[in-house]
Amino acid sequence: MDQTTEEHVPVLIAGGGPVGLTLAALLSRQGIRSQVIEADEGYCTGSRAICISRRSQEILGWVGADAPLVAKGLGWTAGRSHFRQTEVLRFEMPSEPTQRFAPMVNIQQFYVEEYAHRAIDEAGADGTTVRWGERVQRVQARERDVLVDIESPRGHRRVRADWLLACDGGRSTVREQLGLQFEGTQYEGRYVIVDIRQKTQRPVERLAWFDPPSNPGSTILMHRQPDDVWRIDYQIRDDEDPAEAVKPENVLPRVRSHLEMIGETEPWEPLWISIYNAKCLTLPSYRHGRVFFAGDAAHLVPIFGVRGLNSGLDDAGNLAWKLARVVRGASPEALLDSYSVERVHATRENIAYGAKSTEFMAPPDFAFRLMREAALRLALDDETVRPLINPRQSSAIQYLGSPLNAGESGEWASAQAGPGAPAPEALLHDAHGHAFHLSSRFGRGFVALVFNGPPEGGLPRDVGAIPIHPAADPHGQAWRRYGLPVEAAPALVLVRPDGYVMGRWRGLDTAPLRAALQSSGVTA
Amino acid sequence: MTDADLDTSYTALCRALGEVGEQQAPLLLAMLSLSLLGRLDSAAQALSLIERARERCLQEPLHER
Numbered sequence: 001m002d003q004t005t006e007e008h009v010p011v012l013i014a015g016g017g018p019v020g021l022t023l024a025a026l027l028s029r030q031g032i033r034s035q036v037i038e039a040d041e042g043y044c045t046g047s048r049a050i051c052i053s054r055r056s057q058e059i060l061g062w063v064g065a066d067a068p069l070v071a072k073g074l075g076w077t078a079g080r081s082h083f084r085q086t087e088v089l090r091f092e093m094p095s096e097p098t099q100r101f102a103p104m105v106n107i108q109q110f111y112v113e114e115y116a117h118r119a120i121d122e123a124g125a126d127g128t129t130v131r132w133g134e135r136v137q138r139v140q141a142r143e144r145d146v147l148v149d150i151e152s153p154r155g156h157r158r159v160r161a162d163w164l165l166a167c168d169g170g171r172s173t174v175r176e177q178l179g180l181q182f183e184g185t186q187y188e189g190r191y192v193i194v195d196i197r198q199k200t201q202r203p204v205e206r207l208a209w210f211d212p213p214s215n216p217g218s219t220i221l222m223h224r225q226p227d228d229v230w231r232i233d234y235q236i237r238d239d240e241d242p243a244e245a246v247k248p249e250n251v252l253p254r255v256r257s258h259l260e261m262i263g264e265t266e267p268w269e270p271l272w273i274s275i276y277n278a279k280c281l282t283l284p285s286y287r288h289g290r291v292f293f294a295g296d297a298a299h300l301v302p303i304f305g306v307r308g309l310n311s312g313l314d315d316a317g318n319l320a321w322k323l324a325r326v327v328r329g330a331s332p333e334a335l336l337d338s339y340s341v342e343r344v345h346a347t348r349e350n351i352a353y354g355a356k357s358t359e360f361m362a363p364p365d366f367a368f369r370l371m372r373e374a375a376l377r378l379a380l381d382d383e384t385v386r387p388l389i390n391p392r393q394s395s396a397i398q399y400l401g402s403p404l405n406a407g408e409s410g411e412w413a414s415a416q417a418g419p420g421a422p423a424p425e426a427l428l429h430d431a432h433g434h435a436f437h438l439s440s441r442f443g444r445g446f447v448a449l450v451f452n453g454p455p456e457g458g459l460p461r462d463v464g465a466i467p468i469h470p471a472a473d474p475h476g477q478a479w480r481r482y483g484l485p486v487e488a489a490p491a492l493v494l495v496r497p498d499g500y501v502m503g504r505w506r507g508l509d510t511a512p513l514r515a516a517l518q519s520s521g522v523t524a
Numbered sequence: 525m526t527d528a529d530l531d532t533s534y535t536a537l538c539r540a541l542g543e544v545g546e547q548q549a550p551l552l553l554a555m556l557s558l559s560l561l562g563r564l565d566s567a568a569q570a571l572s573l574i575e576r577a578r579e580r581c582l583q584e585p586l587h588e589r
Contacts, residue, residue, distance in 0.1 A: 084584065217587055356531065359538065367541035367549065371534060377580040387527040388534055 005157070009035045010327060012148055012161035014136045014174050017044065018109060019295030019312040020167035021116035021130070025063040026316055028120055028128045029444070030324030035128070035159070036120075037150055039135035039168075043117075046272040047195050048109035049309035050223060050231055055396040055422065056310045057101040058499065059317040060112070062443025063119035066101070072111055072226050075102030079206030081389050084213060085261075088379035089389040098427040098475060100437040104393065106204065106225050109309065136168065139177035139291070146290050163323060164291045167312075172297035178288055182281035182300070184351065189362025190277045191303070192245055194232045194255055198268035200224065206391065210376050214261035215254050219361060229271065232258070233303075235362060246273050278302035278358040280351040286340040292319060299347040304357035307350040307394045314396070315343050317443075321497035325522070330462070332524050338404050346397040353392050360388065396422035399500060406494065406516030410506025412483035419503050423495045424481035429472050438478065441466055442499035446522075448513060449493040451484060457510040460517060463494070 011027060013020045016038025024036045052060075052073065060066045081089040093103035120128050137156070138149040146164040150157050166174035175182075207222040214220075221233040232255055236245045244250060251273055259268065282299040286292060295312030319339050325331035363369040378385045398421050399405065405419035417424055426438045441447055446463040448455065452470075459465055468478050470487050479487045482504070493504040494513050503516045517523045525533075537556070541549045561570045 211587075356535065359535065365542050366546045367538045370541065370549065371538050373586060375534070377584050378577075380580065380584075381576070385530070387530060390527075 015168035023316040025119040026320035036130040037134040043110040043113040051306035065115040073105035073107035074204040076204040081208040083376040136173045170296040184281035187278040195271040199266045214258040302354035302358040406503030414483040426477035451491040
């Protein structure tokens, strides 16, 4: 093995799923070459993670993968839940006529992988490559680099990487090789996941049934996907054997019974069957020297609320710009510690929400079961309890307490855009009167939103300026959402490359902005 | 009470029920109901809530276990 030729790559990404491929695309847009290795010979099979949040659409937009995603995917804003046959909740996710993206898009995971992969190829002059059918065999993490032995049908090779990004999923070999363990809990309740092909006229919504006559005692979720595919999730009884539960002879009658109940009569065929139980697991840290963990390799969160892939894409969005700056020498290495701080915090939030959703969707004991029975019955005519049924869909997490959060100065009318908050969207006009969404300017470098006047004292070279004044903000979204007391108030807001607010200051003096970049460790 | 408050209270009640166990759960719920009834403004309010719960239990019974 010692004679093996050793190839050097600046960044090795273990795992070519949606997170690894997106990370490679993001890095290549930042000018950083990486090599992705993926154990499978191609994109995943089965629909897997199908709900792509607005925040994830923005992140995919940073590499131009949003256009095919939106063109192929099915956008949606609302959902309905039923107890037995009666509707007990109708919820709407935040949406507005001026929005850039729907709050959620349904699409099979293999399409997301394909679009992220294509985003690499299109940006690929820098030599980023994806190598299929290669798996990590052994990892030696050293002080200045990482040695990775890689196995494939073509033989064995060794890579010496400056940085290793582990995106190799819930059963991560990198995690195992480093001797790291998940912490947290697993829930017993199991859900069978079935894709079927069937034409339908129903609107795209999240549909849930508790205790439907088609499957008494069970809970059923349905989502439409592109290509005339339904995703159907249903809970199995605690005493059912999981291996038996996924056999077509046990799955298909339940599906048939439910389709009949809801009046979907077109012919149908099953495409994919899997099984799932809720897990709330995370590594305590996502950085181990020169090895980083992202996506399912770093954390497993419950399926309910669709925080799995969406949080993985947020990991990628958070890590890419930081690693790129460090590799380029623009930031000290310590900046990378903030990746773990921020994303572990996000996971803990996601787990808290996910656990709540799971306790309702797959009640862990008699008490949660009994209380759910009570809530569903009361919800028939008592709207005060209906919010308990709401699925708490994924939303971008605030980075409270992050070391990167700079101060804010002066009075602000709202806390929505404080340091550590996801930067709010706004539909603006540029100097030529062309409309653009503010979020479309995020994803590359730092930007300063300069409200009502030229910045005083100059902005750092690598901070782009977006001037905003009443004529550029015809809907009044920017000044309101960023918390200005009046539309003409001068102010500066510093937005990170991943679309998070870093600091905000009343007035136009850029000195505190420059100081914030220094004291937070972004610039040396 | 906000949605988040209701959520927190719901979870706390589930955990309390889990802690006292299935046999004592009706007792806990009865105690809690009684103390909530005592905080209402009038018997009319209490009677209508009791009536609604009674009706729902009869119309939508639990499945046999």
